[in-house]
Amino acid sequence: MMATISILVVDDEPDVVSLFERRFRREIRRRHFVMHYANCGEAALALLNTGTDPEVMLILSDINMPGISGFDLLKKAKERWPSLPIAMITAYGDPGSYGRAMAAGASDFVTKPIDFSLLREKIRGLVS
Numbered sequence: 001m002m003a004t005i006s007i008l009v010v011d012d013e014p015d016v017v018s019l020f021e022r023r024f025r026r027e028i029r030r031r032h033f034v035m036h037y038a039n040c041g042e043a044a045l046a047l048l049n050t051g052t053d054p055e056v057m058l059i060l061s062d063i064n065m066p067g068i069s070g071f072d073l074l075k076k077a078k079e080r081w082p083s084l085p086i087a088m089i090t091a092y093g094d095p096g097s098y099g100r101a102m103a104a105g106a107s108d109f110v111t112k113p114i115d116f117s118l119l120r121e122k123i124r125g126l127v128s
Helices: 016-023 025-029 041-050 070-080 095-103 116-127
Strands: 005-010 033-038 058-062 086-090 108-111
Touching: 005 016, 005 041, 005 116, 016 025, 016 033, 025 033, 033 041, 041 058, 041 070, 058 070, 058 116, 070 086, 070 095, 086 095, 095 108, 108 116
Parallel strands: 005 033, 005 058, 058 086, 086 108
Antiparallel strands: none
16 A cells, blocks of 8 residues: 655745645555645745644645745755755746756755646655
């Protein structure tokens, strides 16, 4: 049996929750994935501080958000949880954003629109 992967998705777009729930419906139903959501970096850090059940094993974070940006979240999360894999998601797949994310400790970089088949593979690779 496959172990459950606990994922925190951080994005300020309101339709992200329904998009991920729909695209990963099978994995969620089978408890292969447990999804947690935060609509900003501050909420993500608060959730990580209080803890989730099961504990978050991977963060998928948008870069451009109000308040704490995805880059700031990446930096703060890596300081506190250095081994936690964090993949940055952005509509701006430019080399500058990619380089900045990887230099700050990102485990992966995903561009929008998200290829969910590829993301599914990346998730398994990031937590194995």
